Amino acid sequence: MNNTYFNSRAAAWDDNPVRIENARRIAAAIRAQLPFSQTWTALEFGCGTGLISRELLPGLGSILAVDLSSGMIEQLQKRIEEDGMKNIKARCLNILTHPPTGTVDLIFSSMALHHVPETGLLLDALTAQLNPGGFIALADLDSEDGKFHDEEAGPVHHGFNRAELMQRLRDRGCEAVAAVTANTIRKNGRDYPVFLITARKAA
Ligand SMILES: C[S@@+](CC[C@H](N)C(=O)[O-])C[C@H]1O[C@@H](n2cnc3c(N)ncnc32)[C@H](O)[C@@H]1O
Structure with a gap:
C-alpha cells in the first residue's frame, strides 16, 4: 500500500535529480499559470x-501540506524546522477519509493523483475544499503504457487523459480549465509527458 511503499523511499526521495527537476518545472508552470497572492491559503495533497x-x-500566505505517508511527512517536517519555514504546516492524513477542515484559495498536487484509485471521489473532495473563485492545479502523467512504475508501487492509474480530467473538473463547478505540458520525464528509454491542469472554482 502507498504508506509502506512511500515510507521506505522517503529518506532518499530528494536524492533523485529527475524528481527534483520534475518538481522544479511543475512549480514553475503553476506559478506561470496562476495569479499568485501572498494573501492566499493553500493546500498541497500528496506533498511527499x-x-x-x-x-x-x-508567493503564498500559508500552505497546509498533507500526505498519507508518515515517512514523507517526517522528512518535510525536518526541512520545515531546518529552514524555519513557519508558513508550511505538514500533516499525515488520507485526503479521502480525513480531509482537512476549512477551505483554501489554492489546491495543488504533483504526481499524486495516479496513486488514488477513486479519482472521482478525490476530485469531489478537492473541489469541495476550494473557496469560490479559488484555483486548483493538478500535475500528473499523461496516459502511459503502464511501465512508468514498478510493481511495488501497487495499483496505480496509468496516467490520465487530459481532456477527460478537464471535463471532470468542469462537471464539479470549475471554469477556465486549461492544460499545459509542464515536463517530460525520460525513463527506461521512453518519454513520459507530465501535464499541468489548472482551473478556477466558479465564484
Ligand atoms: C509519487 S509521490 C509524489 C510526492 C510529491 N508530490 C512529489 O512530487 O515529489 C505521491 C504521494 O502521494 C501520497 N498519497 C497517495 N494517496 C494519498 C492520499 N489518499 N492522501 C494523501 N496522500 C496520498 C503518497 O503517500 C506519496 O507521498
Missing part, C-alpha cells in the same frame, strides 16, 4: 517531502 510546497511558499 514538500518539493513543490517549498518552491511555491514565497
Whole structure:
C-alpha cells in the first residue's frame, strides 16, 4: 500500500535529480499559470517531502501540506524546522477519509493523483475544499503504457487523459480549465509527458 511503499523511499526521495527537476518545472508552470497572492491559503495533497510546497511558499500566505505517508511527512517536517519555514504546516492524513477542515484559495498536487484509485471521489473532495473563485492545479502523467512504475508501487492509474480530467473538473463547478505540458520525464528509454491542469472554482 502507498504508506509502506512511500515510507521506505522517503529518506532518499530528494536524492533523485529527475524528481527534483520534475518538481522544479511543475512549480514553475503553476506559478506561470496562476495569479499568485501572498494573501492566499493553500493546500498541497500528496506533498511527499514538500518539493513543490517549498518552491511555491514565497508567493503564498500559508500552505497546509498533507500526505498519507508518515515517512514523507517526517522528512518535510525536518526541512520545515531546518529552514524555519513557519508558513508550511505538514500533516499525515488520507485526503479521502480525513480531509482537512476549512477551505483554501489554492489546491495543488504533483504526481499524486495516479496513486488514488477513486479519482472521482478525490476530485469531489478537492473541489469541495476550494473557496469560490479559488484555483486548483493538478500535475500528473499523461496516459502511459503502464511501465512508468514498478510493481511495488501497487495499483496505480496509468496516467490520465487530459481532456477527460478537464471535463471532470468542469462537471464539479470549475471554469477556465486549461492544460499545459509542464515536463517530460525520460525513463527506461521512453518519454513520459507530465501535464499541468489548472482551473478556477466558479465564484
Ligand atoms: C509519487 S509521490 C509524489 C510526492 C510529491 N508530490 C512529489 O512530487 O515529489 C505521491 C504521494 O502521494 C501520497 N498519497 C497517495 N494517496 C494519498 C492520499 N489518499 N492522501 C494523501 N496522500 C496520498 C503518497 O503517500 C506519496 O507521498
